[in-house]
Amino acid sequence: MIRPTRTTGGIAALALALTATALLLDNPAAALAAGSLCLFLFWRAWHFDRDFRTAAASLAVEREVDRVILRQGAEAHVRLTVDLAIPHGMEVRLRDVPPAVAAGEAPFCEPGRTAAYTIRLLAHGRTAFGGIVLSARDAYFSSDLLVRRFSAPSLRIFPVGTAEASGEKRAGISNTEVDRRSALEGPSVRGFRRYQVGDGLGRIDWKVSARRGALYVREMTGLESGIPLLVVDLPMRQENGPEFSERYTMVVCDAVERAMESREGCSLLIITGGEILRFLPWTENLREVLSALGEVAPAEPRVSLYRAPGPAVLAARARLRGGDGGREGTYLARLGGVLAAFAAESRSPFGAAVGKALDRVEATEVHLYTPLVRGDRSHLAQVTHQAKIRGMQVVLRAPAGWPVVIPGVDIMEVI
């Protein structure tokens, strides 16, 4: 409902005084003055109400969120642009209403300008923005209106996983480390820090926590030192459906955000099969990285490296042995010999391109994200090979159920 301003209150008080005068003195002129002031206020209220409805009807909202799928506790950056027809004599201010589960305050926004703010999503599930608060005032009245119809985009927040605590081995992807299965060169503990929401429960050091009376997590040298290159292998279109892709995207975006926060920048290489889709040698712009990730959709790889394996894959195949003996063992031993002979001569354009990309970044680690559980993994072997010959540490992050250990991978984590 519309509210009177101080001026309106003064006019109403004046009308009341004139009414009292008219009644006490039986003065028609005072009655006319009082009535005219009341008519004046009603006319202004009508005018304001009409203008306010016009402004509300012309409201157009454009809201952009850098990520619509994110993890519980993660930050989302919102950009809001609002346009509307402002009636003459009316002041209008607008304010975004963040989702109910979000922490963060939206600033007031001037019509036609873009306001940017950050929210942190505290609860998991699907949620949406609460709308836009339209605040208008003129010299006599003011009013606020919550317009809920502008609630897009909806956000999807995944919970901070506790799979390890529950002991479940879930198929597909979750968003936490739940199983560090092997480490050819096991990472050592670099230090400890206080537990934060989102840390894997497996990283909690219970002895240190018990001594200090608060939860502390281990920081591994293999995971935290150096500058990482994030290599993202895109999911195939037909693989596991959109739910799988959304969760995978969320995991990757979360990793990018963490890398940017901890090192104020990162390098990104997006591949699908034996093809490089995007390469960002170094950027400090989180929006640019997320935009690059958002532009690429699950696709069918156009290039398969199964028949163009390159030296790394051939060398890996050459190391296969067929057991203790027998005809099959003899065959495999001979095949390994042949492959080993050709391994050095094999050329792979994909491997060469990855090698050039690795040369451009000053990375000491490669964080290789892949959604693949089955199918051709030759391209991952080539990426790993290129990283290893440059002395980089390779951390492979893959869904549960990864069947094969790729030669050269230092640390493997389940995502």
Place this chain on the structure above:
Amino acid sequence: MEADRRFLLLCGGEVLVVAAGNILAALVLQVIVLAAFLEDRRGYWVLVPAAVLYAAAIAASGHVLLTLLGLAAALGCGYLVLTLYDYRLTLWAGERA
């Protein structure tokens, strides 16, 4: 402040209107005073006939209390209409896209 100064001028103008004594002179003065008080006079012509009608009602009835009560009833109806409009606007705004 500008608003306070205008309000003081309005108060002074209303004293003049009451002092005029004659209903016709009071009507003319009232229209002038309100026009001077307004910054934006667009749509002001809607108010003038309403004031003339009210002055005619006072002059015709010769009874101050009855005309004031009649005006209060009319404004009450107008307030109900405004409330209805406001309710419809709130319903429209509350709809989810």
